[in-house]
Amino acid sequence: MIVSPPFLYALLLMACPLLAIFLFSFWTQDFMTLDTSFTLDNYREIVEKPIYGALLQRSLYVSSCVTFVTVMLAFPVAYFVSFHVRPDRKSLWLFLITIPFWTSYLIRVFLWKVILGYNGVINTGLINVGLIDEPLTFILYNVNAVIITLAHAFAPFAILPIFVALEKIDRSLLEASQDLGESKFMTFLRVTLPLSMPGVVGAVLIVFIPTIGDYVTPELMGGAGGKLVANMIQTQFLALNNAPLGAALAIVAMLCVTVISVIFVLINRRWLKGRS
C-alpha cells in the first residue's frame, strides 16, 4: 500500500464522495431524517416507474447526438490546424480555439438563448429576409436546443485530442500512400483516418461522459420536453429533499456511462492496437 500525498487526496476527493453517494443510494429519506437501514427500494422505484427509464434514455440519446455532432465538427478543425497551418502558428490557433472558454459557461448558454429564441437572431433574421412568416419554434426549449448548446460548449475538448493524434502521424506515411498509387482522398481514408482513431476515441469519451451529467443546459434550454436525467437528480437532491433516490439515479446513470464507454473502447481496440 502506497500512502503518499497524491493517494490521500485522490482518496479524499474522489473515492469518499463516490462512496457516500453509493451508501446513500441504499438508504431512505423519511421526511427530515435519514433511515440508514439497507434497502433496494430506490433502485426498485427507478426500475418500476417509467419516468426514470425515459429520462435516462433521453439523456443517452442527447449525449450521443452531442458527441456525434461535436466530433464531426471538431475533426475538420483539428485537421485544418494540424495539416494546413504553418508550424509556428499552430499554438496560436489552439489558443484562439479556447476563446469561448474565457466567458462563463452560463453566459454562453444564455447567448444561445439569444440566438435561438422566439425573437432571437435566427428568427428575426429569417423573418426580415422573408423566408418565414412565423418564428420557428423547434429551435428553442427542446432537445435540439440542448444538443446545439452542448455541442458548442464541448467542441474545444474534442478538437484537442484529435489534433494531438493527427500531429503524431508521420507525414512520410501520407507520401508513401500516394507513392503506392492512392489519391489524396483514399490516403485520408486508408492512412490518416485510422491513425487518428485514438484521438477520436478520446474525444468521444471526453464529450460523452460529462454531457450525461450536465443539468444547466437542459434546465435553461430544454423546456419541458428537454429535461434530462441530471435534472431529475438535481430535483431529487434539492427540491424534493430525497437524496437517497437521487443518489440511486446517479449510480444508475454512472453505470450506463461506464458500460457504454467500455463497449465503445472495446470496439475500437482494433484501431488502437496498432499503435504503441
Added chain:
Amino acid sequence: MTALITLTGVNKYYADYHALRDINLTINEGEFFSLLGPSGCGKTTLLRTIAGFEMPSDGVVMIGGKDMAGVPANLRPTNMVFQSYAIFPHLTVAENVAFGLRKSKEIDKQTKAKMVAEALAMVGLDGYGKRAAHALSGGQRQRVALARALILKPKVLLLDEPLSALDKKMREQMQVELIRLQRQVGITFILVTHDQEEALVMSDRIAVMFEGEIGQLADPETLYRRPNSRRVAQFIGKMNMLDATVEVVDEVIDLTVRGLGSMQIEREQAPEGGQVGSAVVGIRPETLGILFEGETTERKLVDGVVDEVVYYGDMTYYDVRIEGVEQPLNIAMKNLIGRPVLEVGAKTQVIWDERSLVLLP
C-alpha cells in the same frame, strides 16, 4: 541501352533558394544509378522531383517517354523506399506489402496473397506476413518497404538514403542484397546517398552533386581515378593535392609539380583537358608508397620525414613531409610481412609514379 528517365534543364527554387540548378540527366533502363553528395546538395530534392512530390520550377522530366508535368506521385510509374521507411503502423506486414494492390481490381484475392508471399520471400521475410508492423527491427522495416514497392513492378525504384539508419554490418549486408535484388528484378534503381563508399560499391553510374548542380557524372572507376574537379576529388575518398605548373599541352602534357619536379603525363590524366599555367594535381594515398628497408622499386623516389602514423590493422596511414610542400602527403600502406610500422620523425623515401596523377583545373 535505352533512356528511361530524361531531365532537361530542371530548376527548382524555394523562395530565393536555388535548390536545383539546370539539371540535365539521362538514366537508362535497368541501371543502378546513384545521386551522391553532401547534405543539402539537392540530391533528395532531385529524387522527389522524379517521384512527383516536388514539381520543377522549370524544365522537363520525362519518364518512359512521357512528360511528367502535372502528373502527381500516385500516377507515376515510380515507387519509393523512404528514409524513414514509412511503414504503416496500423497494418500488418502483409497488409503493408499489399497496400498498393488495392487498385488492381482485375487481380483476385488469392493471387494477391500469393504475390505478397512472393514479394516477402524475395526480400527474405518469409512467414512475416501476419506480424504487426510496429514490432519490426530497422532492417526488417526496410525489407518490408522494398517488398511494398517492388510488388507493384515499377519502372523505377527510388531509394532515399535507405541504409543510413542501419548499423555498419547491416548496411554492408543490405548493400549486397540490394545489388542482387536489382539484378534479379532488372528494374532501374535510383539511390540517394551521402556515403561515397556505398555509391561506389553499388552503382553503375554516379552523379556527384554540389549546391544543386551535378559536379560529375561517371562510372565509379572513372569517378575515383579521374575526378574532374577538386571538390569531386576531395569528396570521394582521400586525395593528396599538390600545386603544379603546366608548361606544354600537346600530345602529352609537360608540367612541374612542386616537391616532385618536372614530368610528362598523358592527356587522359587531365579529365578537363589542361591549360598552360598554374593547376593542381591529385594523387590517391594508395598509389604512393614508402620504400622499406630491403625492398626495391623501379618507380620514382622522393625523400621525406614521417609526420603522423595511424595504424588500422590491415593498413597503416602515414603523413609524410617532403621538401617544398607544406601539406604532408597521405600514404596508405598494406601491413605486409616484414614491414615495420615507422615512427614519427623517421627519415624515409616516398615512392611515386606520374601515371597515377590526375591534373585538376
